[in-house]
Amino acid sequence: MSTIRSDFPILNQQVHGKPLVYLDSAATSQKPQQVIEALARYYRQDNANVHRGIHALAERATAEYEQARLKVARFINAASSKEIVFVRNATEAINLVANAWGRANLRPGDEVLITQMEHHANIVPWQLVTQATGATLRYAPVTDAGELDYDALDSLLTGRTKVFAFTAMSNVLGTINPVAELTAKAHAVGAIAVVDGAQSVPHLPTDVQALDVDFLAISSHKMLGPTGVGALYGKRALLDAMPPFMGGGEMIREVFMDHSTWEDAPLKFEAGTPAIGEAIAFGAAVDYLDALGMDWVHQHEMEITHYAWQRLSAIEGLRIIGPGPERRGGLLAFTLADVHPHDVAAVLDMQGVAVRAGHHCAQPIHDRYGIPATTRASFYIYNTPEEVDVLAAALERARELFSF
Numbered sequence: 001m002s003t004i005r006s007d008f009p010i011l012n013q014q015v016h017g018k019p020l021v022y023l024d025s026a027a028t029s030q031k032p033q034q035v036i037e038a039l040a041r042y043y044r045q046d047n048a049n050v051h052r053g054i055h056a057l058a059e060r061a062t063a064e065y066e067q068a069r070l071k072v073a074r075f076i077n078a079a080s081s082k083e084i085v086f087v088r089n090a091t092e093a094i095n096l097v098a099n100a101w102g103r104a105n106l107r108p109g110d111e112v113l114i115t116q117m118e119h120h121a122n123i124v125p126w127q128l129v130t131q132a133t134g135a136t137l138r139y140a141p142v143t144d145a146g147e148l149d150y151d152a153l154d155s156l157l158t159g160r161t162k163v164f165a166f167t168a169m170s171n172v173l174g175t176i177n178p179v180a181e182l183t184a185k186a187h188a189v190g191a192i193a194v195v196d197g198a199q200s201v202p203h204l205p206t207d208v209q210a211l212d213v214d215f216l217a218i219s220s221h222k223m224l225g226p227t228g229v230g231a232l233y234g235k236r237a238l239l240d241a242m243p244p245f246m247g248g249g250e251m252i253r254e255v256f257m258d259h260s261t262w263e264d265a266p267l268k269f270e271a272g273t274p275a276i277g278e279a280i281a282f283g284a285a286v287d288y289l290d291a292l293g294m295d296w297v298h299q300h301e302m303e304i305t306h307y308a309w310q311r312l313s314a315i316e317g318l319r320i321i322g323p324g325p326e327r328r329g330g331l332l333a334f335t336l337a338d339v340h341p342h343d344v345a346a347v348l349d350m351q352g353v354a355v356r357a358g359h360h361c362a363q364p365i366h367d368r369y370g371i372p373a374t375t376r377a378s379f380y381i382y383n384t385p386e387e388v389d390v391l392a393a394a395l396e397r398a399r400e401l402f403s404f
């Protein structure tokens, strides 16, 4: 653990006179030296535009950019790197599918099914595309225990369903959804499965071929990589059949006055100059996680989460929302009596503990439980049980301060 922590220089600092305890990796993870160095090295040595120049720097930048695409493809076991589109983040990945696939395939009478536990990134793009196409948006409900309601889900998946879009892991409940099973249910009614992997890919082994998902959205910044880059995995046949989402340089084959023709996927979806250095550093983040092994990553988080569950459940007035620790990923969102989550987070911050408070861009799931907001602690490879002890002590301090 001390070797891992020494790779993250940012963790070694004091906040308000206390050692930083960073428990906000679900919002964005910290970056190891190796990733920071990959980004700096690119700008120091290789900076050039990709797929355009014929000089040495341009060739190096292009090779490294394409190498990063290959690393991401291997990380999720895609059949080919042509199935990886570099985008800005998971949000853009889902918008790409909703716009490119959705606008070409959805008609009045069709249905898009999402779930009540989605992040706004997997709600709003579907609201926009169903409004534009005349299709109908439906929601699969969530049980009191924070799981999908499978009976309701089965009745909502019908021959009218063209898209079933769901998160692999909720950023509020922590629920890990059975992606292969849900994908099979979508395919059984002829729908495509669009999976939001923003919270799962950084934390769990992912094999898109075994899961058989049609699309998977990924953010680099939640898995040790830089902001400004993410990936959309899409099955080759689907990407090939889709029209582009944005037009411009890089994505065309030929441009005439009255029409244009497109590059093959993935370039067809990468209009304009991409985040080159960030994509290369994303590749370095994948290398880092590969070296640790995703089974280890998951195991480590499970241990911390079980421990945190046990410590936090013992705090009077604290209510964790979502399923038990054996059915969730590495995060806990909770309420503390009727203290506003922002006040809880502010007290924790004074103890050096960084957590997130608010609706975490997932208002419908908070509405489901009749609460406007929660405080959320989220864990990653660099967190330790001792940090959970600091969190628990800081929450006890909050209890004293708000005297209940």
Ligand code: C6P
Residues within 6 Å of the ligand: 026, 027, 028, 089, 090, 091, 092, 119, 121, 122, 167, 169, 170, 171, 196, 198, 199, 219, 356, 360, 361
């Ligand atoms: N959730 C959180 O604090 P972007 O912003 O595009 O990188 O990721 C969007 C996104 C999509 N799906 C899920 C399940 C997510 O959790 C997120 C991002 C952060 O929970 C920031 S709002």
